[in-house]
Amino acid sequence: MPEQPSASELADQVLAHPSVARLHGGAFGEIASYFPGHRVTGVRMPEDGPVEIGVVLRLDRPLQETVAELRGALSEQLGETPVDIYVSDVETAEDPQETG
Template sequence: MTPFPTHTAEEAQVPEQHTAQELADAVLAHPSVARLHGGAFGEIASYFPGHRITGVRMSEDGPVEIGVVLRLDRPLTETVDDLRGALAERLGGTRVDIHVSDVDAGDDAPEAG
């Protein structure tokens, strides 16, 4: 038995990368989510060799953070509660913080006049 792991740093990140991508895909599948958002300074992101996943930040000892732009098709609090519950269930009860960075009014927005 060797006292050191035999995998590379890149291999060690693969499970987290898949989880971050799976979370991003689950969030984007919600009909009230217009897109993921990285926050004011792009701080909500997960970084991997060669790419990053914007809108999902995972840490080993803290909550998972999700940044979104939501559609105005239903109350925002309902959408946030749906997302938080679904993601926490996937993560075995890990705390999930949802940051609504903007809203997308789409074609239903009243015209300025």
């Protein structure tokens, strides 16, 4: 059985998708993986149950298409492990850029 990817590897794969603006930890920061000295926000990998991914998406295409692409790509890495993707927010081209 192939080795499961790490939370950081999954985060990098999700962030590489052009419609993903950023990862999101959910309303209370519950979608995260914790490690000594750091955490990976937006990816939760419980020992049993689905991997959870929290994202903010760009509205450059239908959300369902983006979510299906993400789920398919992650499923290739995770095999039989189910993947739940939570869209926490969306951005449009008209959204003002946040400044400091």
